[in-house]
Amino acid sequence: MSLATIDRVRPSTARRLAPVEPAPESTPPTEAPAHIRAVPGGTEARGFVLYVGVDELKAAAAGTDLGSIVEALRALTKQLVPTSETYAAVALAPQGAGGRDVEVVRLALQDPSALAKHRQQPEEEKPRGGVVVDLSRKRVVLDDETAALTYKEFELLQYLVLREGRTIDRAELISSLWSAGDDDAPNERTIDVHVRRLRSKLGSYEDIVRTVRGVGYRFDRHADVAIRHTSTPSPDLF
Incomplete structure (x- = not known):
């Protein structure tokens, strides 16, 4: 099982030579749908993962907590797609672990690309276990x-x-x-x-x-x- 990335196609920014009046019966242009990259043939997208890097102290400083953030995201997903299913997992790390929050989360939840990047780090950058x-x-x-x-x-x-x-x-x-x-x-x-x-x-x-x-x-x-x-x-x- 692999992960793909979602890329929203942006409207063309090419400069037009002259303004064109739309025909009365024409419909307004719509935004191009999101395009999923790196999806192998014979597979289909069944959902997505959103990694959120924020610890309990940062959430508290913003006047909220991790549980409230999860519930808000779930409510938004249900509002957009009522038949959707959600599952939340909290990433745990040793106290004082360094690195960016989102990268710590990706490693803790075994994100393939994050694991590959971690393995490719020079030996001196990896923490020594003693x-x-x-x-x-x-x-x-x-x-x-x-x-x-x-x-x-x-x-x-x-x-x-x-x-x-x-x-x-x-x-x-x-x-x-x-x-x-x-x-x-x-x-x-x-x-x-x-x-x-x-x-x-x-x-x-x-x-x-x-x-x-x-x-x-x-x-x-x-x-x-x-x-x-x-x-x-x-x-x-x-």
Whole structure:
């Protein structure tokens, strides 16, 4: 299902060379009917959507409210076409969300062209969702996208998160996260490779895992980092 736009054809503004007297029996010219653009073949117009961008505060400042505006528009529609049917939906957005009211409404109500425009915005213009380290589900979410961490990479991050603010040396990471007989057990030199892979998957948030030169690694919480703890204490915290 798609949307089309309505365009009212305006009368021609071409200058006439000389005034022409209308014939007595002629009827007065009428305005050209509205023309609906971008209607694919085999389809018909069954209604329209009118996006109204106005929040409750603006409506109150004008001496009205959203419910009254909706009822007035419904009454006008019934007056013009008594058999018409109407349906109203209120667009909700987080408090303090920026942008033009009408654009917020279009996005909230899934307008196709507004969604396409939003997806085409440069990455730096899109709001960042931050980092969520979900210990209960064993996952990391970066800007609303789940990071492709391996099990061992998540364990490494979790170990640092649960000891927030404390610098963990390489030997402790190895002895706590790998068994002595593990084929892939790193040494104090190759543990840096594992940390580097983890940080690369954190993307622009890689600095939450801080390198303390000559000592080891530390988890630093930022304002855009959220930790979701498990309901019971983690078994690796002792």
